[in-house]
Amino acid sequence: MSSDTTKSTALPSSPFSSRRGLSHFNNRLFTGVVWIIGVCTVVFICSLLFLILQKGLPKLDFGFLVGLPSEIDEGGGVGPVLFNSFYVLFISLLISIPLGMAAGIYLAEFAPANKFIAFIRICVEGLASVPSIIFGLFGIALFVEQLDIGLTIIGGAVSLAFLNLPVLTRVTEEAIRAVPQEMKQASFGLGATHLQTIRRVMIPVALNMIITGICLTAGRAFGESAVIILTAGVSSSGVMWDFNPLSPGATLAVHLWYVQSEAIVPDAKLIAEKAAAVLVFVVLLINIVFRVPLWLNARRTR
Amino acid sequence: MSMIEVPTSGKVLNTDELGSSLKASSGKKFGRKARLTFYNKTFKVICIVSSLFVCVILFSILFLMGRTGVLTFETVSIKEFFFSTDWVPENDQYGAFIFIFGTFALTLLTMLISVPLSVVIAVFLAEMTPSWLKTMLRPVLDLLVGIPSVVYGFLGMTVLIPMLRTLTGTNMGDGILAAAIVLTIMVLPTISRIIDDSIVAVPKKFRDASYALGSTRFQTITRVVIPAAKSGIMYAVILGMARAIGETMAVVMVIGNTPQLANALFKPTSVLTSNIVMQIANVPFDSTWNYALYMMGFILLVISLIMIVVVRMIQGKGVKL
Numbered sequence: 001m002s003s004d005t006t007k008s009t010a011l012p013s014s015p016f017s018s019r020r021g022l023s024h025f026n027n028r029l030f031t032g033v034v035w036i037i038g039v040c041t042v043v044f045i046c047s048l049l050f051l052i053l054q055k056g057l058p059k060l061d062f063g064f065l066v067g068l069p070s071e072i073d074e075g076g077g078v079g080p081v082l083f084n085s086f087y088v089l090f091i092s093l094l095i096s097i098p099l100g101m102a103a104g105i106y107l108a109e110f111a112p113a114n115k116f117i118a119f120i121r122i123c124v125e126g127l128a129s130v131p132s133i134i135f136g137l138f139g140i141a142l143f144v145e146q147l148d149i150g151l152t153i154i155g156g157a158v159s160l161a162f163l164n165l166p167v168l169t170r171v172t173e174e175a176i177r178a179v180p181q182e183m184k185q186a187s188f189g190l191g192a193t194h195l196q197t198i199r200r201v202m203i204p205v206a207l208n209m210i211i212t213g214i215c216l217t218a219g220r221a222f223g224e225s226a227v228i229i230l231t232a233g234v235s236s237s238g239v240m241w242d243f244n245p246l247s248p249g250a251t252l253a254v255h256l257w258y259v260q261s262e263a264i265v266p267d268a269k270l271i272a273e274k275a276a277a278v279l280v281f282v283v284l285l286i287n288i289v290f291r292v293p294l295w296l297n298a299r300r301t302r
Numbered sequence: 303m304s305m306i307e308v309p310t311s312g313k314v315l316n317t318d319e320l321g322s323s324l325k326a327s328s329g330k331k332f333g334r335k336a337r338l339t340f341y342n343k344t345f346k347v348i349c350i351v352s353s354l355f356v357c358v359i360l361f362s363i364l365f366l367m368g369r370t371g372v373l374t375f376e377t378v379s380i381k382e383f384f385f386s387t388d389w390v391p392e393n394d395q396y397g398a399f400i401f402i403f404g405t406f407a408l409t410l411l412t413m414l415i416s417v418p419l420s421v422v423i424a425v426f427l428a429e430m431t432p433s434w435l436k437t438m439l440r441p442v443l444d445l446l447v448g449i450p451s452v453v454y455g456f457l458g459m460t461v462l463i464p465m466l467r468t469l470t471g472t473n474m475g476d477g478i479l480a481a482a483i484v485l486t487i488m489v490l491p492t493i494s495r496i497i498d499d500s501i502v503a504v505p506k507k508f509r510d511a512s513y514a515l516g517s518t519r520f521q522t523i524t525r526v527v528i529p530a531a532k533s534g535i536m537y538a539v540i541l542g543m544a545r546a547i548g549e550t551m552a553v554v555m556v557i558g559n560t561p562q563l564a565n566a567l568f569k570p571t572s573v574l575t576s577n578i579v580m581q582i583a584n585v586p587f588d589s590t591w592n593y594a595l596y597m598m599g600f601i602l603l604v605i606s607l608i609m610i611v612v613v614r615m616i617q618g619k620g621v622k623l
Binding site: 027030031037038042049052102105107123124137195196222224229269280288 | 339345359362363367370419422439450451459487518520549551555587603606607609610
């Protein structure tokens with residue numbers, strides 16, 4: 001674009017020629033600097049991720065993924081903590097998806113435009129901005145102190161669900177709002193009730209955005225560590241496939257921190273590298289696997 | 303809502319010929335309509351309760367944190383808590399000034415590094431890259447937002463700190479600069495994607511007008527596009543600040559966790575979040591120490607809620623533009 005404008009005004013004896021030369025130089029300099037900084041930063045961040053995957057993934061074996069962690073000897077695995085990660089994620093999503101979606105549907109569909117609803121919206125946004133560690137403190141006060149069940153999987157999962165709730169609410173609300181009004185009116189015109197319209201028309205149309213939001217939330221919850229350290233502890237029950245929600249529930253993210261900064265095992269660095277690689281890999285997988293089909297679908301229907 | 307006529311007598315009409323959805327109503331009069339109305343009402347009530355639940359959580363968090371935190375001031379004076387630099391819980395000295403100052407200093411430093419960088423990246427993304435690169439880079443940045451903070455902390459601990467040590471030639475690497483760099487890497491994708499969106503949203507006619515007046519791309523971007531996207535940039539900056547203030551694990555791993563005032567870049571220190579997470583597990587619930595930690599959490603909570611109010615005000619202004 002800029003080259004077009006300069007060509008058309010290229011008069012040799014322009015009184016502004018020296019000034020134009022300067023701003024031309026500035027423009028070149030600016031373009032160059034922005035390109036360099038942009039490329040460097042993106043390459044830098046991506047290479048960090050690549051570094052993690054490249055350090056850890058080749059050393060991975062099945063024994064590490066299902067093995068029991070050890071406190072003293074070398075060769076400990078991450079089986080129980082990896083399992084806890086998925087278990088906690090599953091329970092927290094089980095709680096937060098229905099609640100978050102229902103709240104989002106209410107805000108998008110039913111809510112009248114009054115001060116009270118504006119207040120609810122501020123609450124949702126406020127809760128979304130609460131730092132994760134506060135949910136951890138809240139979880140301690142609620143589960144460890146009031147209910148007196150100690151550091152448990154269920155405590156961690158519920159605290160995590162509270163963390164996810166506002167995000168899911170906002171995602172659902174935005175997705176439902178983005179559904180064209182014509183579809184809704186057509187459904188009403190066919191004699192469908194409001195619930196039928198929401199179930200059969202609004203949610204299927206908005207599903208793409210909702211699933212993207214759920215994936216983002218799930219990825220965030222999978223890697224969340226501050227909440228889990230405070231509410232589910234830094235140790236696991238030490239056996240594989242422990243479905244008891246009242247056992248301590250350190251997740252993979254917590255284990256990564258624990259091994260790197262507190263543990264005394266001789267191969268802590270190796271375990272941390274492999275755990276970090278698994279963590280990044282799973283988060284990328286959650287984000288990519290669920291979204292690629294939707295993305296392809298969106299391209300086809302466009 | 304639904305105005306479907308429901309047949310009242312079953313013998314006149316053969317039920318097989320009817321739509322299967324009407325079968326359930328063959329006995330009772332208007333049974334289907336009543337059922338649908340009931341479902342609708344129940345669904346609406348469930349939705350209302352869920353959205354009220356969000357408010358209930360926010361207020362119970364505020365209440366629990368505030369109530370537990372205020373107990374601190376039974377034994378510690380407000381002045382001592384906020385302005386004393388002596389954090390020695392073993393001797394009943396609970397001065398949180400170091401941590402409050404540390405949090406603000408860290409956030410400021412993070413923003414000083416990350417805001418200019420992310421404006422440049424956003425300009426790069428929105429104005430300069432060819433479209434094939436755009437479609438590649440935007441999803442990558444979105445993926446980066448989802449990388450767990452503990453992984454960034456791990457990277458900071460194993461890559462950044464040794465790097466800083468060789469750069470400075472000392473064996474001091476932990477501290478506020480290392481934490482700010484790690485936080486910058488974390489918030490950069492978030493901030494730059496929001497700024498990118500707000501730059502894309504600037505109407506094309508603004509740019510056309512600027513180019514028609516003979517300005518270069520540099521002048522167009524700095525004098526027209528960026529000022530027009532100002533409210534979006536402010537929004538992004540505040541969201542980034544909120545994330546930087548509340549970030550815990552990445553900071554814990556690189557900041558050194560020592561209660562001393564952060565008056566140098568390479569000096570192990572501590573911030574509100576890192577201090578809470580390092581100490582909360584070791585203290586009994588009914589102790590002043592614990593209450594002080596909850597009070598520090600309450601400060602964080604209040605700061606983040608104030609930021610949301612500011613964001614709302616900025617967005618309110620943005621609509622008027």
